[in-house]
Amino acid sequence: MDASVVVVGAGPAGLMLAGELRLAGIDVTVLERHPERTGESRGIGLTIGTMEVFDQRALLRRLGDYETSGMGHFGGIPLDMGVLGAFHEAAKTVPQSVTEQALEAWAGELGADIRRGHEFVSYAESDACVEVTVRGPEGEQTLRARYLVGCDGGRSAVRKAAGFDFPGTATTTEMLLADLRGVDLEPRMTGEHIDGGFVMVAKLAGGIHRIIVGEHGVAPRKRTEAPRFAEVADVWKRLTGIDISHAEPVWVSAFGNAARQVTQYRRGRVLLAGDSAHVHLPAGGQGMNTSVQDAHNLGWKLAAVLRGDAPEELLDTYHTERHEVGRGLLANTRAQSLLILGGEESAPLRDVLAELVRLPGVTRHLAAKVSGLDIRYDVGGGSSPLLGRRLPHLPVTRGERRTSSTELLRTGRGVLLDLGDNAVLRRRAQPWRDRVDIVTATPDPVPADSPLAGTGAVLLRPDGYVAWAAPGSHRDLRSSLTRWFGPALGARR
Template sequence: MDVSVVIVGAGPAGLALAGELRLAGVGVVVLERLAAPTGESRGLGLTIRTMETFDQRGLLPRFGDPETSPQGHFGGIPLDFGVLDGAHRAAKAVPQSLTEGVLESWARGLGADLRRGHAFLGFEEDADGVLVRAEGPNGPLELTARYLVGADGGRSAVRKAAGFDFPGTEATTELLLADVRGVEVPARGIGELVPGGMVMSAPLGDGVHRLIVGERGTPPRRRTAPPRFEEVADTYKRLTGHDIAHGRPVWVSAFTDAARLVTEYRRGRVLLTGDAAHIHLPAGGQGMNTGIQDSVNLGWKLAAVLRGRAPAALLDTYHSERHAVGRRLLANTQAQSLLILGGAEVGPLREVLGELVAYEEVARHLAAKVSGVEIRYDVGAGTHPLLGARLPALPLTVAGRSTGSAALLHRGRGVLLDLDDNPWLRRRAAPWSDRVDVVTAAPEAPVPHDSAAVLLRPDGYVAWAAPGSHDDLPTALDRWFGPPRD
């Protein structure tokens, strides 16, 4: 094989996967159709779960000091995310271009081979691997690999070539987006209705305003190129009466409310991640953030299989875990679509929901849903409250040094966290020491649910905990990290 994995697409999902695979020592080539980054920022901001994910890889300092806020929304209805516990808040003004830059630097620094200007053409699969065909600056290219991953967006060529089913609902409306300089417009929140449609405007800094306009009753167009700024300006003027034609567009785009989810995230040696697997109305940047988390879930599993440490069946949990997340993603974004794009007939629903979010339990439920912190996986039998969830950030003393639970995951390995100085536990885990770090630590704060020990997967989710797991520790280690060494 030329390489273990070929990834098509160098957006956030593809670059996150490349970094995860290289962290585990797996060879990867990323093929990107565009010759250079566009600088566009469709996604804007990082959810709480993505902030946690970047923290566990030591990437947050690379973002500088982004502004965080407990304020959010659900379908344009203000929502206080401060009701959620945790060490992080959502970062509100992180452009996708910065996220891509951080992930590219990380992946390249780990040795990922990123080839820009290479368009995916097709592939052939056999029992041993895939033959990937592409067209590059120097002509046709063929690469053999063990696995192919499509991270090439909502119009994924990999998804189409592999024949994945992509059911869902057709677009009913189109929205236009433009980042513009040289205009002064009043700030308008998501879901703020005007006669005839919806308008959103927000300052992004450096003299740039983001504008989103949607005219009710305007059917979506089949576009082969981005809309012209004149189209955005004309729509904005019809909806608000304000002329912005003198503005200087940074970039312009269009999107719809189409909602689709593949029926399977894996077909043989081909897998999908990010928008290649799910599309929906952008609402709170969930698409980009979910795609990054798809890749973090997939990366360590694919690496374990490729390195012979786990059976190929481990990849089945990528579909079972992330497809369920995708279904919930489409449900909440479609609900928000009704609230954002609906007309006067949706007014009573907005009013009632606005009353409900005043109740902390309702606010907590919705905030957890759109921020990703409600995710819990089926990791086995047991009654411990942390099973399948993430371990909340926990300050620790390890070998006389203060650290935190997130820092233990920087290397992308499993971690058995012994909080009770239990030599029996450490002996039981010793046969997996080539892939699981056994760390004895003294907690510097109360331990959630009085846990004596937790087994963390490389993606930060709890696979076993004591007391309360019915499965014994070796069973959990074997399930998630493969059989022990001889």
């Protein structure tokens, strides 16, 4: 094999997946058709869920200086994210280009083979491998790998070549985007409905203003290239009365509200992650963040199968878990599309929702949804409210050293966190010690109403989600260890 895994696309999903695989010791080759990073930034922030993921991998320090905010929105309706009580706030000033640079440096330091200027052409699959045809600076070549993963965006060549079904709804409204220098516009971070359309302004680093504008009642164009800045400036002046034609455009683009999702995230030895698997209105930056978390879910599972620790059926849980997340993503962004892009006919809906978010339960529900904290996977039976959820950041003392559940996950291994000094429990987990760190620690006091209250131990998957919690039977612990980490030592065929 030329590589265990070939990943197509060096965006956030592809680079995150490459880093996760290398962290687990799996060789990976990333193919990117662009010879250099484009510097474009469709996404400009990180949700709370992605901040947690990045903290688990010690990636936050690589992002440089950034601003956080306790506020968010749902379809332009402001939300107080503080009701979630999360350890992190969302980062509002991290351009996608910075995220990609940080992920590429991390994956590269871990040994990922990242080949720019190499374009995926086709592939052929056999029982043992995939043969990937690649066009690069020296012509075409064939790479043999165990698995192929498409992380190559909404127009994914891998998805098309593999014949994945991609049902959904087509674009009905177009939005124009421009990053500008030489203007001073008042921020409209959650957007603003004005006569005839919708406008948004966000201040980015380096004195750049991002504007987004859309006109009601204008059919989307079939574009083969980015719109001209003059077109954006004309629409902006028509809707706001402000002339921005003197500004210097850094980047101009267009996007729509199409909503599509593949019916399968895996077909044999081909898998999809990120925008290759789902496209939607980029409301609140959820697309890039969901893409990163797709890769975070897939990486450790693919590595476990490739190492022979777990059976190939573990990969089926990637589809079942992340397809459901993607389905929810499309549902909430389609709802936001009606609020953001709708005209006067949507005004009553916006008014009613603005009333509803004054209720703490509604705010908490919507805030968790757009921040990626509402995810709960089906990990099996048990009564703990932690099961299937990402463990909240938990400070603990291990011996005389202060640490946290977040820090314990940085190796990319599973963790059995014994919070009650239970020797029997630790002994039960010993046959999985080659894949799971068994840690005894004392937690900081937790409030009585916390889901952590009364918890004696948790089994954490490498992505930080709770697979088992005590109180719970030792039989269930063994079952969970086998399900997520494969057979015990000595029990493998």
